[in-house]
Amino acid sequence: MTADTVVRDLPWGPAADGLDREYWDGLLAGELRLQRCGNCARWIWGPQWICATCHTFDPGWEAVEAVGTVYSWARSHTPFIAELADRLPYVTVLVELPGADNRRVLGILTGDDTDVQIGEQVVGHIELDEGATWPLLRWRRREGTQS
Incomplete structure (x- = not known):
């Protein structure tokens, strides 16, 4: 970070209760x-204090490969938060x-977001x-899967 860089109060990062802190620390890592x-x-x-299946408290955190399939998508033409105003549409x-x-x-x-298809492969x-203090997970189309 340079002397000219200003840390902004952005609307993402760990919750005050600390429940999702491992998620954000993982992104930093x-x-x-x-x-x-x-x-x-x-x-x-999303993060929980207790497993809904077996009711064990304090589930652990594990790294997951950031590859997947588009289950659903939406194109936004309205900046629901000010930080996305310069990225419209997204x-x-x-x-x-x-x-x-x-x-x-x-x-x-990110990248080419035209003609997005459900079932398309993406890489995080x-x-x-x-x-910003905290990074964000974003997605790109996997090469060779665009329509």
Whole structure:
């Protein structure tokens, strides 16, 4: 960070209760981390204090390969948060992760976002916006899968 860089108060990062801190720390470390129950091995997303399947408290966090399939998508022409105003229109994708028992995570599709198809393969990448404290998981089409 240069002396001219201003840290902005952006609307993402760990929740005050600390429940999702491992997710954000994982992104800082270059990993996508999701919860997984140590008792029944069920993948959990969004973060929870307790496993909904076996009711074990304090599920652990594991790195997951950030590759998946577009389950759903939407093109936004309205900046729902001011930080996205200069990126209009943008495509949000709901991505199914085969490496995490098909748990689904959201993210912005970067690069070519024309003619997005459900079932298309995408690869996650982690980006740190200028002035941001916490990076974001974003998605790109996997080469050779565009229509």
